[in-house]
Amino acid sequence: MSQASDGSRSLHLSQVTKEFAAFTAVKSIDLEVPHGSFFALLGPSGCGKTTTLRMVAGLETPTSGSIRIGDTDITYAKPYQRPVNTVFQSYALFPHLDIYENVAFGLRRRRSPEVDRQVKEMLELVELTSQARKKPPQLSGGQQQRVALARALINRPDVLLLDEPLGALDLKLRRAMQLELKRIQTEVGLTFIHVTHDQEEAMTMADTIAVMNAGEIEQMGAPNDLYENPKTTFVANFLGQSNLIAGKVLGPDGDFVKVDMHGVTVSIPVSRAHAAGADGWIGIRPEKVLIAAVGEEIDAPGNHLDGGIVTDVSFVGVSTQYLVRMPWGQELQVFEQNTGRRRLFAKGETVDLSWRPEYAFLLDASQDVTAGIEDD
Amino acid sequence: MSPIARTWRWIREHVVLALGLLVLTYMFVPIAVVVLMSFNDPGKSKNVYTFRHFTLHNWMHPCAPAGMCHSVGLSLGIGLLATIIATIIGTMAAFGMVRHEFAGRSLANTVIFLPMASPEIVMGSSLLALFVSTQVALGFVTILIAHVMFCLSFVVVTVKARLTGLDDNLEQAAMDLYANETETFWRVTFPLVLPGILGAALLSFSLSFDDYIITNLNAGQSTTFPMFVWGAAQRGVPMQVNVIGTVMFLIAITLVLGNELNNRRQARALATR
Ligand SMILES: Nc1ncnc2c1ncn2[C@@H]1O[C@H](COP(=O)(O)OP(=O)(O)OP(=O)(O)O)[C@@H](O)[C@H]1O
Numbered sequence: 001m002s003q004a005s006d007g008s009r010s011l012h013l014s015q016v017t018k019e020f021a022a023f024t025a026v027k028s029i030d031l032e033v034p035h036g037s038f039f040a041l042l043g044p045s046g047c048g049k050t051t052t053l054r055m056v057a058g059l060e061t062p063t064s065g066s067i068r069i070g071d072t073d074i075t076y077a078k079p080y081q082r083p084v085n086t087v088f089q090s091y092a093l094f095p096h097l098d099i100y101e102n103v104a105f106g107l108r109r110r111r112s113p114e115v116d117r118q119v120k121e122m123l124e125l126v127e128l129t130s131q132a133r134k135k136p137p138q139l140s141g142g143q144q145q146r147v148a149l150a151r152a153l154i155n156r157p158d159v160l161l162l163d164e165p166l167g168a169l170d171l172k173l174r175r176a177m178q179l180e181l182k183r184i185q186t187e188v189g190l191t192f193i194h195v196t197h198d199q200e201e202a203m204t205m206a207d208t209i210a211v212m213n214a215g216e217i218e219q220m221g222a223p224n225d226l227y228e229n230p231k232t233t234f235v236a237n238f239l240g241q242s243n244l245i246a247g248k249v250l251g252p253d254g255d256f257v258k259v260d261m262h263g264v265t266v267s268i269p270v271s272r273a274h275a276a277g278a279d280g281w282i283g284i285r286p287e288k289v290l291i292a293a294v295g296e297e298i299d300a301p302g303n304h305l306d307g308g309i310v311t312d313v314s315f316v317g318v319s320t321q322y323l324v325r326m327p328w329g330q331e332l333q334v335f336e337q338n339t340g341r342r343r344l345f346a347k348g349e350t351v352d353l354s355w356r357p358e359y360a361f362l363l364d365a366s367q368d369v370t371a372g373i374e375d376d
Numbered sequence: 377m378s379p380i381a382r383t384w385r386w387i388r389e390h391v392v393l394a395l396g397l398l399v400l401t402y403m404f405v406p407i408a409v410v411v412l413m414s415f416n417d418p419g420k421s422k423n424v425y426t427f428r429h430f431t432l433h434n435w436m437h438p439c440a441p442a443g444m445c446h447s448v449g450l451s452l453g454i455g456l457l458a459t460i461i462a463t464i465i466g467t468m469a470a471f472g473m474v475r476h477e478f479a480g481r482s483l484a485n486t487v488i489f490l491p492m493a494s495p496e497i498v499m500g501s502s503l504l505a506l507f508v509s510t511q512v513a514l515g516f517v518t519i520l521i522a523h524v525m526f527c528l529s530f531v532v533v534t535v536k537a538r539l540t541g542l543d544d545n546l547e548q549a550a551m552d553l554y555a556n557e558t559e560t561f562w563r564v565t566f567p568l569v570l571p572g573i574l575g576a577a578l579l580s581f582s583l584s585f586d587d588y589i590i591t592n593l594n595a596g597q598s599t600t601f602p603m604f605v606w607g608a609a610q611r612g613v614p615m616q617v618n619v620i621g622t623v624m625f626l627i628a629i630t631l632v633l634g635n636e637l638n639n640r641r642q643a644r645a646l647a648t649r
């Protein structure tokens with residue numbers, strides 16, 4: 001029964017579409033965000049994240065589709081009639097009001113009792129008590145960001161929308177605020193929808209990530225599911241890095257699918273094979289690839305490749321990153337933990353590669369192999 | 377360092393300050409003359425433009441010249457009314473022109489500049505032609521109509537500039553924080569546009585108080601302060617005109633200084649908190 005009371009405040013988007021003149025910013029997306037979860041909307045710039053949030057906040061009307069919180073349809077409700085608050089990408093603090101009044105704004109509009117106590121507690125929470133009487137322009141970027149958070153959070157909305165709230169902060173403050181946000185979310189138990197284009201941020205903070213691309217949701221799931229079992233080349237490349245190798249599907253074999261990869265037969269679990277046709281991309285994360293000297297035994301029973309030549313070695317402390325050219329000309333990335341058990345390989349050495357079949361995945365060959373690779 | 381180099385450096389370091397002081401002097405000499413002349417006792421002399429004796433008489437009896445205080449009252453009344461009307465209508469027009477899409481919006485934006493750009497004498501005489509042909513009696517009402525008309529475009533332009541510079545996100549944030557349309561307007565939009573509206577009102581008042589050409593054409597039997605001064609100047613301006621000028625200047629400077637002091641006090645209060 002407690003499940004029901006929680007479910008009654010979860011957020012549902014069904015078939016939501018937003019068109020601007022001739023341009024479709026959001027294409028028929030379906031989302032379900034359970035109450036109390038930390039949900040991250042991840043995607044490259046311009047993919048429609050802000051537009052999606054604005055429709056949930058009521059600042060934009062969907063062209064079609066519906067938005068519900070629990071059983072209440074809020075698709076066309078006014079922004080001030082929704083139990084939803086937003087932390088804006090640009091903060092949007094009221095410049096003519098001091099910090100205290102900015103934070104109190106929502107409570108005063110709702111004629112809430114005990115405004116003073118609540119505001120003081122909230123300022124305490126975001127450590128801005130000493131700044132209460134300053135005006136927003138007199139605060140640093142990080143402080144303004146915390147005011148924006150406090151101003152939204154104090155209303156205890158069913159859903160809190162955060163539009164890249166950490167975007168303007170430097171790395172150190174950003175990490176600190178990530179932990180802080182996560183702590184606050186756990187403490188108050190509200191639903192957070194956090195928009196970001198920082199995949200690391202999404203993975204460390206969220207219970208569920210939805211990866212958006214060009215107005216559509218490519219894949220949704222727990223961070224490790226998304227990372228370990230991406231269903232599209234976009235997700236495979238956008239979330240971390242992947243080696244994608246062309247292959248021909250030979251057919252099923254028990255729980256595995258056999259795929260011919262440039263003359264070598266490799267196996268991929270059925271649950272991780274997402275290719276519809278006869279061709280596919282075999283995907284393997286660089287840290288899952290094991291590297292060994294020719295003929296040396298590799299402690300991985302399974303897909304085994306030889307004839308690789310090391311073309312680049314970069315030592316990054318905790319790990320060593322190799323580029324290995326395979327006989328078919330493609331360079332694969334290999335990350336090895338520096339456990340000290342294996343020697344470093346030098347440029348030009350011939351090596352064998354291997355990986356455990358259960359770590360590989362298979363994607364449809366019709367997809368662009370470079371989709372989602374960030375060019376930075 | 378040679379003396380020449382040192383002198384040259386001194387000049388370089390102080391030239392901006394010196395130029396600034398010169399410009400300020402240039403601007404304030406006429407005002408200083410007005411203040412000085414308000415204490416002048418010209419005696420029986422016909423030449424009222426030279427300082428002869430110090431006296432407080434002008435200040436003790438500001439309304440001595442016949443009709444002057446009445447004209448000041450008329451100018452103040454018209455100035456206040458015209459300011460209020462023009463500010464209200466102009467502000468609403470500015471909101472309409474910035475916030476609403478309508479056919480002919482860009483045309484309206486251009487047309488609003490026309491009264492500012494056309495010569496006063498043209499505006500004045502065409503208004504006069506209008507009033508005469510429609511048989512409206514010239515006087516207080518026609519002056520007021522004329523003043524509202526020329527103040528309007530200044531108000532629209534000033535308020536529009538402020539409104540265009542306003543971040544849309546602020547109003548959306550207010551709505552997101554449970555303020556309905558009315559509350560959003562009064563708690564966020566209006567306070568943020570208010571400095572623009574106040575600026576527009578001050579500008580309107582000084583334009584109205586000051587106007588001679590359009591007023592003179594449409595005044596009928598009424599006499600505003602500028603008309604009084606103009607008329608009196610033929611015979612020699614009464615010293616009390618300088619008293620009025622000084623008072624106006626004092627009011628203006630009090631407004632500016634008061635605002636400045638208030639800002640500083642707030643800044644200091646924040647710094648010591
Ligand atoms: N009012 C509008 N009119 C026309 N096009 C719009 C409008 N708002 C957004 N768009 C377009 O919709 C697309 C998605 O915009 P959106 O702001 O949702 O991107 P985003 O994912 O939030 O990107 P970013 O990470 O850069 O903030 C963009 O291509 C944008 O140009």
Ligand SMILES: [Mg+2]
Pocket residue numbers: 049050051089163
């Ligand atoms: Mg955005």
